[in-house]
Amino acid sequence: MNQHLKMDRPQDDVIGTMAQGVIGTAAPRRDGPVKVTGQARYAAETGTGAEAVGVLVRATITKGRVTGMDSDAVRAMPGVLSVITDKRLLRNPAQGTANAAPVQDPGQVAYFGQPIALVVAETFEQARHAAQGLKVRYAAEEAVTDPFADTTEVERPEAKQTEQGDLDAAMTAAEFSVDSTYTTPAQNSAAMEPHASVAEWDGDRLTLHGSYQMVKYNRNELADSLGIDPANVRIRAPYVGGGFGSKLGIAPEAVAAAIAARDLGRAVRVVMSRPQVFEATMRRSGTRQRVRLAADADGRLTGIGHEARVSNLPDEAFSEPVTMATHFLYAGKNRKYAHEIARVHRTCAGSMRAPGEAVGMLALENAMDELAHAAGIDPVELRLRNIPDVHPENGKDYSSRRFADCLRDGAARFGWSARNPKPGQVRDGEWFIGMGVASAARGNILQESQARVILHADATATVETDMTDIGTGTYTILAQIAAEMLGLPLDSVSVRLGDTDFPPAAGSGGSWGAGSAGSAVFLACQKLRQSLADMLDTDPSELTLRDGTVTSSNTQQSLADLLSEDLTTIGHIEPGETSETMQHAGFGAHFAEVAVNAVTGESRVRRMLGVFSAGRILNEQTARSQCHGGMIFGIGAALTEDMVHDHRDGHIVNHNLAEYHIPVNLDIPQLDVVFLEERDAWANPLQSKGVGELGISGAGAAITNAIYNATGVRVRDYPATLDRVLPGLPDD
Amino acid sequence: MTLKTTLKINGKDRTLDADPRTSLLDALRNHLDLKGTKKGCDHGQCGACTVIVNGRRINACLTLACMHDGDEVTTIEGLGTPEQMSALQDAFVRHDGFQCGYCTAGQICSATAMLDEAKAGWPSHVSASLGDDVSLTDEEISERMSGNLCRCSAYPGIVNAIRDVARGGAR
Ligand code: FES
Ligand code: FES
Numbered sequence: 001m002n003q004h005l006k007m008d009r010p011q012d013d014v015i016g017t018m019a020q021g022v023i024g025t026a027a028p029r030r031d032g033p034v035k036v037t038g039q040a041r042y043a044a045e046t047g048t049g050a051e052a053v054g055v056l057v058r059a060t061i062t063k064g065r066v067t068g069m070d071s072d073a074v075r076a077m078p079g080v081l082s083v084i085t086d087k088r089l090l091r092n093p094a095q096g097t098a099n100a101a102p103v104q105d106p107g108q109v110a111y112f113g114q115p116i117a118l119v120v121a122e123t124f125e126q127a128r129h130a131a132q133g134l135k136v137r138y139a140a141e142e143a144v145t146d147p148f149a150d151t152t153e154v155e156r157p158e159a160k161q162t163e164q165g166d167l168d169a170a171m172t173a174a175e176f177s178v179d180s181t182y183t184t185p186a187q188n189s190a191a192m193e194p195h196a197s198v199a200e201w202d203g204d205r206l207t208l209h210g211s212y213q214m215v216k217y218n219r220n221e222l223a224d225s226l227g228i229d230p231a232n233v234r235i236r237a238p239y240v241g242g243g244f245g246s247k248l249g250i251a252p253e254a255v256a257a258a259i260a261a262r263d264l265g266r267a268v269r270v271v272m273s274r275p276q277v278f279e280a281t282m283r284r285s286g287t288r289q290r291v292r293l294a295a296d297a298d299g300r301l302t303g304i305g306h307e308a309r310v311s312n313l314p315d316e317a318f319s320e321p322v323t324m325a326t327h328f329l330y331a332g333k334n335r336k337y338a339h340e341i342a343r344v345h346r347t348c349a350g351s352m353r354a355p356g357e358a359v360g361m362l363a364l365e366n367a368m369d370e371l372a373h374a375a376g377i378d379p380v381e382l383r384l385r386n387i388p389d390v391h392p393e394n395g396k397d398y399s400s401r402r403f404a405d406c407l408r409d410g411a412a413r414f415g416w417s418a419r420n421p422k423p424g425q426v427r428d429g430e431w432f433i434g435m436g437v438a439s440a441a442r443g444n445i446l447q448e449s450q451a452r453v454i455l456h457a458d459a460t461a462t463v464e465t466d467m468t469d470i471g472t473g474t475y476t477i478l479a480q481i482a483a484e485m486l487g488l489p490l491d492s493v494s495v496r497l498g499d500t501d502f503p504p505a506a507g508s509g510g511s512w513g514a515g516s517a518g519s520a521v522f523l524a525c526q527k528l529r530q531s532l533a534d535m536l537d538t539d540p541s542e543l544t545l546r547d548g549t550v551t552s553s554n555t556q557q558s559l560a561d562l563l564s565e566d567l568t569t570i571g572h573i574e575p576g577e578t579s580e581t582m583q584h585a586g587f588g589a590h591f592a593e594v595a596v597n598a599v600t601g602e603s604r605v606r607r608m609l610g611v612f613s614a615g616r617i618l619n620e621q622t623a624r625s626q627c628h629g630g631m632i633f634g635i636g637a638a639l640t641e642d643m644v645h646d647h648r649d650g651h652i653v654n655h656n657l658a659e660y661h662i663p664v665n666l667d668i669p670q671l672d673v674v675f676l677e678e679r680d681a682w683a684n685p686l687q688s689k690g691v692g693e694l695g696i697s698g699a700g701a702a703i704t705n706a707i708y709n710a711t712g713v714r715v716r717d718y719p720a721t722l723d724r725v726l727p728g729l730p731d732d
Numbered sequence: 733m734t735l736k737t738t739l740k741i742n743g744k745d746r747t748l749d750a751d752p753r754t755s756l757l758d759a760l761r762n763h764l765d766l767k768g769t770k771k772g773c774d775h776g777q778c779g780a781c782t783v784i785v786n787g788r789r790i791n792a793c794l795t796l797a798c799m800h801d802g803d804e805v806t807t808i809e810g811l812g813t814p815e816q817m818s819a820l821q822d823a824f825v826r827h828d829g830f831q832c833g834y835c836t837a838g839q840i841c842s843a844t845a846m847l848d849e850a851k852a853g854w855p856s857h858v859s860a861s862l863g864d865d866v867s868l869t870d871e872e873i874s875e876r877m878s879g880n881l882c883r884c885s886a887y888p889g890i891v892n893a894i895r896d897v898a899r900g901g902a903r
Contacts, residue, residue, distance in 0.1 A: 470832055
């Protein structure tokens with residue numbers, strides 16, 4: 001008994017007509033009590049404690065071949081069980097949704113810190129000691145590691161070099177223009193839970209307890225890496241300690257654990273050390289971006305250019321899609337894009353929260369601020385004047401877009417009118433004070449997803465899907481959807497996630513999780529409502545389900561009385577024509593007030609507001625927390641985060657949490673988040689849009705724009721550390 | 733070679749016979765089945781492993797288990813259960829003071845000890861003076877909790893939860 005929907009047409013708001021009243025509410029997280037009491041079991045914590053322990057060994061050259069290692073000496077050390085150099089070990093993790101093995105063969109070294117072996121021992125202490133003692137011989141080769149050196153090989157994919165009209169002519173004719181180059185550094189997702197896997201075989205069947213975001217894909221990636229049938233692989237990830245993109249694809253520790261467990265005939269646990277998470281998972285590519293803006297005397301854009309250079313290892317398909325939002329955010333007839341990929345021997349580049357927008361919007365929104373200043377137009381007003389009627393490149397309509405309202409509403413709430421447009425005018429003791437604004441935009445995506453909903457005879461329900469909850473609130477949101485549709489108190493719904501034995505969902509990534517998996521739950525419940533209506537010989541639209549009671553035209557009874565057996569359905573959503581016919585995105589506006597110290601150049605965020613239009617909000621509290629997370633990632637990007645590569649060999653210098661500075665509690669003031677009321681009938685049957693990445697889009701630019709307003713210092717090289725601000729500060 | 737160590741954990745004597753290189757954190761997680769305490773970095777840089785030893789919060793990854801013979805250790809499991817949460821645990825749920833939950837045990841152990849430090853009048857980097865009573869402003873809470881990183885960035889909720897409990901907020 002299934003319910004399938006392909007999104008070929010806009011959908012009516014069905015869930016809004018339901019009676020339970022739990023959708024959208026700030027229901028507390030259902031996984032809260034087990035998490036705050038330390039009872040939730042994350043990947044490394046599964047098993048009996050009898051597992052052997054593996055520690056990965058890292059390459060200490062940048063490029064070349066492993067010619068040998070003193071494995072025997074290490075095998076003779078106390079407790080050591082095995083040294084594994086199997087050719088199936090991974091060079092780096094799979095890219096998100098790859099669905100197949102990434103590059104393998106650890107004997108070929110492509111970057112400093114690449115895993116080249118696994119040492120397995122009885123205990124962690126023994127394995128760590130042995131791994132550190134393993135002597136490795138290499139044949140090293142010359143390696144290119146600098147993405148911006150003139151001699152570095154650069155690819156220019158044809159499809160990503162696009163032009164419309166004549167930007168050069170528009171620049172020449174412009175009344176006001178900007179032509180600026182910005183750089184953003186490499187970054188790391190730095191989820192608090194390091195990548196971890198516990199592998200266990202039962203005959204030919206492998207069970208992997210892993211810290212992964214997209215187990216449907218991860219299962220195929222793991223099977224392909226090992227050369228076995230995916231039907232023999234089960235992945236479990238009921239709790240994941242953060243991902244932000246770094247756990248999208250199967251990673252080296254999982255394949256290593258599986259190989260070792262098979263060899264030894266016993267369960268094996270492999271957890272990456274924090275430096276290994278930095279070196280051997282994914283980095284966000286550094287970028288260099290040239291943005292050109294041409295405008296007429298009224299500040300109306302006549303041209304936009306956005307040209308970017310990013311980097312990755314040779315043969316990696318992913319490249320940071322820097323210009324994603326630039327295509328659809330602002331008007332302007334003449335447009336030009338360029339995309340260059342420098343092939344370098346550094347840690348693999350992959351997706352980190354809002355790949356593309358997270359860095360592209362820093363440059364675009366800084367350039368808009370520069371244009372506002374050059375034209376003497378208020379930066380909010382400048383953005384309002386440049387909101388296009390339809391997609392400026394393909395003419396599509398927007399599925400929903402309260403972008404202008406976000407800017408206006410935010411300006412009013414923030415007290416924007418009090419801002420002095422002239423930089424460097426406001427002082428508070430030894431601090432310069434400034435305000436900045438930036439837009440937010442992030443494409444919205446629907447992905448195929450399935451979920452099973454069981455309506456039990458006792459009027460409770462169970463939701464099962466392999467969707468994950470990586471801190472995003474999935475457990476809670478899916479329960480709210482089922483409770484709303486079936487008219488059950490929230491406590492009557494249980495949700496089981498993160499197990500490939502359940503129906504496959506899209507996984508957590510690209511901000512599509514809640515909308516996609518949630519729609520599958522919605523569809524299953526719609527079918528269940530149909531079944532209940534059939535029992536009563538009526539139409540589902542005539543049914544009112546609330547608190548376990550069924551009311552139709554003139555009858556009322558308890559749901560438990562109506563049901564004589566469990567009813568099971570699978571809901572199945574697929575993207576369809578609406579993905580093609582409309583431009584889908586969430587929008588928003590960030591406002592920040594920043595204080596810059598006149599003596600040290602230190603910047604502190606004093607207050608920050610994000611106003612977002614993201615369709616129906618499924619849970620106000622978890623959605624707000626997602627936006628907090630995005631905005632704080634933005635604060636980190638603006639002020640502190642910078643993964644530094646050594647210019648000589650490309651190794652990551654600050655591969656730990658003491659030297660890679662993610663924001664700490666005192667860096668963050670109370671943040672305000674406002675969601676505008678919005679429904680998006682073209683997005684999915686819930687009429688929701690993703691929020692996990694919208695909050696980071698533009699956030700950092702609002703801060704650097706505020707630094708400019710405070711001091712007159714335009715930081716174009718991120719992050720805005722003291723050394724970049726101090727030299728330009730006005731004299732006292 | 734192993735060393736025998738007896739710790740009083742959450743009120744119970746627990747004996748461990750382990751490699752002397754075993755950190756207190758790994759002793760809890762790998763030997764004593766107390767997996768609520770988390771490992772985020774193993775280098776004293778993140779606070780995920782915070783436990784309370786003889787009344788003070790410490791990073792359990794930075795100390796060896798065998799150095800704590802006879803010490804009293806409180807872990808997240810000793811503060812409450814899902815059925816009976818401590819005031820802070822309850823407040824973290826109500827204020828959404830976490831997302832993925834991985835830093836949370838450390839945050840809550842840290843906050844539990846921090847409230848006592850403030851009560852005892854310990855100043856912090858942001859305190860206006862060294863002598864006066866400490867009133868837990870948001871800035872004081874944030875400063876005192878800055879050794880506990882949260883990449884999900886639940887900081888606003890964490891501060892709200894702690895403020896709530898510090899001011900005697902309702903359970
Ligand atoms: S694990 Fe101890 S401080 Fe990070
Ligand atoms: S809740 Fe995920 S790191 Fe704090």
